[in-house]
Amino acid sequence: MSVQAEQPIVVTGAAAPGRAIPRRRRRLRAFLRNPTFVAGALILTALVLLALTAGLLFPADPQDMVGTPLLWPGQDAEFPLGTDSLGRDVLARLVYGTRASLLVGVAAAAIGLAIGMVVGAFAGFLGGRVDAALMRLVELFQTTPTFILVIVIVSITEPTIPTIAMAIGLASWPTVARLVRAQFRSLRETDFVMAARSLGYSPLRIIVQEILPNALPPVIVAASVMIANAILTEAGLSFLNMRDPNVISWGGMIGDGRDQLRTAWFLTALPGAAIAMAVLSLNLVGDGLNEILNPRTEP
Amino acid sequence: MTAGAALLSVDKLSVAFPGHTAVHEASFSISPGETLALVGESGCGKSVTAFSVMRLLPPNARVASGRISLEGTDLLALSEAEMREVRGARVSLIQQEPMTSLNPVLSIGLQISEVIRRHEKVSRKAARERAVELLDLVSIPNARNRIDDYPHNLSGGMRQRVMIAMAVACQPKLLIADEPTTALDVTTQAQVLDLLDDLRHRLGMAVLLITHDLGVVAQWADRIAVMYAGRIVEQAGIEPFFASPMHPYSRGLLGARVDVDADEHYGSHRLTEIPGSIASAAGQTGCSFAPRCPVVQAACRQAVPPLTPLGEGRAVACPVTTSVPLANRPSFPLSGAGARQ
Numbered sequence: 001m002s003v004q005a006e007q008p009i010v011v012t013g014a015a016a017p018g019r020a021i022p023r024r025r026r027r028l029r030a031f032l033r034n035p036t037f038v039a040g041a042l043i044l045t046a047l048v049l050l051a052l053t054a055g056l057l058f059p060a061d062p063q064d065m066v067g068t069p070l071l072w073p074g075q076d077a078e079f080p081l082g083t084d085s086l087g088r089d090v091l092a093r094l095v096y097g098t099r100a101s102l103l104v105g106v107a108a109a110a111i112g113l114a115i116g117m118v119v120g121a122f123a124g125f126l127g128g129r130v131d132a133a134l135m136r137l138v139e140l141f142q143t144t145p146t147f148i149l150v151i152v153i154v155s156i157t158e159p160t161i162p163t164i165a166m167a168i169g170l171a172s173w174p175t176v177a178r179l180v181r182a183q184f185r186s187l188r189e190t191d192f193v194m195a196a197r198s199l200g201y202s203p204l205r206i207i208v209q210e211i212l213p214n215a216l217p218p219v220i221v222a223a224s225v226m227i228a229n230a231i232l233t234e235a236g237l238s239f240l241n242m243r244d245p246n247v248i249s250w251g252g253m254i255g256d257g258r259d260q261l262r263t264a265w266f267l268t269a270l271p272g273a274a275i276a277m278a279v280l281s282l283n284l285v286g287d288g289l290n291e292i293l294n295p296r297t298e299p
Numbered sequence: 300m301t302a303g304a305a306l307l308s309v310d311k312l313s314v315a316f317p318g319h320t321a322v323h324e325a326s327f328s329i330s331p332g333e334t335l336a337l338v339g340e341s342g343c344g345k346s347v348t349a350f351s352v353m354r355l356l357p358p359n360a361r362v363a364s365g366r367i368s369l370e371g372t373d374l375l376a377l378s379e380a381e382m383r384e385v386r387g388a389r390v391s392l393i394q395q396e397p398m399t400s401l402n403p404v405l406s407i408g409l410q411i412s413e414v415i416r417r418h419e420k421v422s423r424k425a426a427r428e429r430a431v432e433l434l435d436l437v438s439i440p441n442a443r444n445r446i447d448d449y450p451h452n453l454s455g456g457m458r459q460r461v462m463i464a465m466a467v468a469c470q471p472k473l474l475i476a477d478e479p480t481t482a483l484d485v486t487t488q489a490q491v492l493d494l495l496d497d498l499r500h501r502l503g504m505a506v507l508l509i510t511h512d513l514g515v516v517a518q519w520a521d522r523i524a525v526m527y528a529g530r531i532v533e534q535a536g537i538e539p540f541f542a543s544p545m546h547p548y549s550r551g552l553l554g555a556r557v558d559v560d561a562d563e564h565y566g567s568h569r570l571t572e573i574p575g576s577i578a579s580a581a582g583q584t585g586c587s588f589a590p591r592c593p594v595v596q597a598a599c600r601q602a603v604p605p606l607t608p609l610g611e612g613r614a615v616a617c618p619v620t621t622s623v624p625l626a627n628r629p630s631f632p633l634s635g636a637g638a639r640q
Contacts (some may be wrong), residue, residue, distance in 0.1 A: 191396050192399060192400055195392070195394060197355055198394075200385070202380075
């Protein structure tokens with residue numbers, strides 16, 4: 001459709017003022033032309049929609065015991081994906097579980113990005129002693145196994161969604177800090193930063209307005225993988241019972257289903273598939289963004 | 300002294316890097332509205348001199364001694380915050396590489412209006428209008444439609460025009476152009492230099508033009524300062540300089556170029572060269588040009604000859620060529636330009 005719409009504009013070039021296709025449209029088309037990105041984005045959008053409409057789709061409390069325990073998927077039309085050992089609707093719980101997983105994933109990535117970007121920007125831009133000090137701090141965090149660190153932080157505090165997100169964020173910022181630092185180190189030497197300095201801009205303004213937008217593409221790619229990792233970590237924590245018992249999460253469902261692994265394996269397989277799906281979609285989006293945002297393929 | 304009239308006066312400026320001194324006691328001044336060309340080969344300290352006026356030296360360089368004053372303000376005494384008020388508003392810089400000097404992710408309109416809003420209290424809309432006017436001023440056709448373009452939509456010459464628009468946005472008194480046309484092709488080069496010259500007259504700014512192209516100097520500069528190995532060796536008005544260069548290095552430079560206007564051709568006579576390289580000046584006492592100089596004398600190797608004023612704004616750092624009366628000057632093997640009248 002868009003191809004047909006453009007054809008006459010190109011032919012009667014004089015009628016169109018300036019360029020025929022605005023930059024934003026061209027960007028959008030670059031996104032839509034990338035099959036990896038489109039596949040990932042579709043799955044992700046579906047998951048987000050499910051999370052948002054969970055209350056409408058399943059108005060009943062998903063924690064309620066509503067049917068015979070351990071119904072297999074397809075056995076009862078009322079519970080398409082069966083029931084668990086307490087007779088709770090597996091499908092409803094899966095849909096509600098999307099909320100916790102996505103929420104923790106996005107919040108943890110946001111916290112990690114915020115800390116990592118600030119630390120990386122200052123270390124890379126200022127260099128010298130500030131850089132050395134901040135990088136030692138990064139190394140301190142990086143030498144600690146992420147999952148152990150998260151378990152320690154969560155076990156010190158109450159395992160609620162905010163503290164879990166905070167713990168994962170605190171454990172994941174060093175990757176971002178290193179990435180942003182490398183970007184800033186190379187970008188601060190560029191001519192346009194020199195030009196900005198020669199126009200009287202302050203260092204903070206140069207960091208935020210001149211360098212940061214140029215440093216973003218790899219950070220955006222890293223962010224999608226960070227969300228995926230945070231979802232996995234959250235699932236791992238829930239499986240280990242470090243979770244809010246009032247919040248349904250996929251990892252928790254796997255943990256609950258463990259006892260019936262030989263008799264009703266679908267109780268662990270289904271939430272496992274959901275986690276795999278979410279992580280896969282985020283990785284696809286990340287790969288797609290990597291291709292699209294690569295400056296060498298700039299549309 | 301003439302400092303009252305000078306816009307910029309640089310007095311005995313020395314700039315040191317760890318292990319060596321890039322600029323030795325350079326002194327020059329620029330009057331309002333004047334174009335001074337700073338000429339010399341790569342690595343002779345031209346750019347370092349210019350960047351120290353902006354106080355934008357690399358972190359490992361420092362001004363060892365000297366004074367830089369702009370309209371009576373001692374720039375070296377200002378705090379970093381005060382200096383930021385000077386940059387872009389009273390002194391601007393144009394760099395040599397237009398392809399990379401614009402921020403690739405911001406539209407040119409935004410980049411120009413941000414400069415205006417940095418130094419003047421104007422609304423976003425007014426700044427944008429000014430940006431359109433500025434694009435018009437630097438002869439970008441169809442300015443109103445180009446204002447939302449990104450740097451990658453523009454050619455090198457266009458980008459340099461945008462850089463110039465940003466540099467003159469706040470009507471600075473002094474514009475430092477660091478080899479502004481080196482990266483451009485010859486026809487664009489002339490257009491950009493014409494534009495700079497035109498803006499200089501219209502906005503009443505002075506220009507410090509850093510270049511190694513004597514053709515550019517002859518056409519667009521009022522005065523010239525020749526640098527060699529971190530020292531200014533000759534200062535003169537353009538016409539006297541090209542008519543009779545005094546320092547042996549200046550003569551060598553002029554001898555090594557073809558004057559097309561005088562119907563010369565590289566086949567019609569031999570172009571002279573300056574023997575040796577600038578590296579031969581390293582670690583020796585006395586005149587740094589001595590190892591390459593055709594008229595070198597024993598005294599030249601003992602002490603650095605001072606830049607001696609000869610009147611009419613001319614100063615030369617060579618006792619050998621200035622001590623001899625004009626008629627009796629020895630003919631130099633490399634005085635190609637001097638022989639021509």
